[in-house]
Amino acid sequence: MEVKIDARGLACPKPVIETKKALEGINEGNIITLVDNAVARDNVSKLAKSLKLHFSVSEADGNFEISIFKGAYAQSPEDMVQKRPDLANLVILVGKDTLGEGERELGETLIKSYFYALSESEPYPKAILFVNSGVKLTTLNSQVIEHLKKLTEYGTEILSCGLCLDYYQIKDFLQVGGVTNMYHIIELMNEANNTITL
Amino acid sequence: MIITFSSTHQAIHFERLLLGRFAIEMIPTPRDITASCGLSLKFEKEDLSSILDALKAEDLSGKQLYEYIEEKQIRKMITIGWEDAYATKA
Structure with a gap:
């Protein structure tokens, strides 16, 4: 399952709230949040981090796309070993x-x-x-x-x-x-x- | 290396004197030193000579100089007398 959120133009902390809502709405899959500024990018990334979910960030045309993966294997074995x-x-x-x-x-x-x-x-x-x-x-x-x-x-x-x-x-x-x-x-x-x- | 003080005011005075000129750091006095007001100045050994120069005119009573030595992974504190420090330097 993949959900896309266009959070461009939304004031802080809206992008984070929308992303969180979307994450809570799925059991497994990808949430892709599109934002138009670095602060929103950092805040959405932080959300993913705090939830211990894998995420990646890409940039295009001054916009940022944060792709968060939620699933049964959210924590990779690699992370578990890193003490x-x-x-x-x-x-x-x-x-x-x-x-x-x-x-x-x-x-x-x-x-x-x-x-x-x-x-x-x-x-x-x-x-x-x-x-x-x-x-x-x-x-x-x-x-x-x-x-x-x-x-x-x-x-x-x-x-x-x-x-x-x-x-x-x-x-x-x-x-x-x-x-x-x-x-x-x-x-x-x-x-x-x-x-x-x- | 560490300098301990018998009063907080002395510690702050010394910090002001040396701050900006040397890489010093105000830290809570390590637990293995008991005679202190609780504040110490920490600095690298290579700065000792210049710091001694900078403190020449200061009253050093009530202040104690220590050196941290690590031997077989055990940290040891060595007391160094001011006179010895100045003598070695010269």
């Missing part, structure tokens, strides 16, 4: 660019210290979500980038809130991880066994 360190089903929500309340200088030092220690401590979190001024940590000049990069190598998903990056006008300076929206943030937090808010 990564265990991730805790834990999501960390970072709502500001310092740790704790008080003097900013100390807060900046503490947040650096936090991410250093986090990148050294197993099991690693499944995802770290950056919202509000927290997005300053994933962008230019931040001193935690290296720690966050290390975490992504272990499989932790690093996501920054798109509208927050936009608000602070630092969208072009993202150094690590992807961009996400509130629906995905809610989904990750709701599905987690534990969510820590910083």
Whole structure:
């Protein structure tokens, strides 16, 4: 079974919602979503990834086609063999660019210290979500980038809130991880066994 | 290599002094060191000599220098006296 979704011109997060609906509607087969921008492409790809489904992305005439395969063999034997360190089903929500309340200088030092220690401590979190001024940590000049990069190598998903990056006008300076929206943030937090808010 | 501090203010002061000039990193003090305010500066050994130069005018009391050594996959912390460090350098 193959379902095609033309999500061109649809505002975020519509392409993701439509793709998800279509995936839920079939037992086995391909869902092909057509989008006209890179953010939508990334968000739909992320959906496939989070559902552990195989997908491929192709580009033509400035549009992107994300083909997601849903089936009994969604997980290839190859993936099963690739062993990564265990991730805790834990999501960390970072709502500001310092740790704790008080003097900013100390807060900046503490947040650096936090991410250093986090990148050294197993099991690693499944995802770290950056919202509000927290997005300053994933962008230019931040001193935690290296720690966050290390975490992504272990499989932790690093996501920054798109509208927050936009608000602070630092969208072009993202150094690590992807961009996400509130629906995905809610989904990750709701599905987690534990969510820590910083 | 690591420098530990007896107060947070000292740690932040040293960080400001060295940041941008050397590849230093503020980290929580490793667990095997107990005498510390909890913050340490980490840097590569090849920068030691230049960092020692940069700290010449600073009060080094209450600050301790350590070197991490890996022997047969066991990490060991070696305490290095400031005087020894400066002497070896010269």
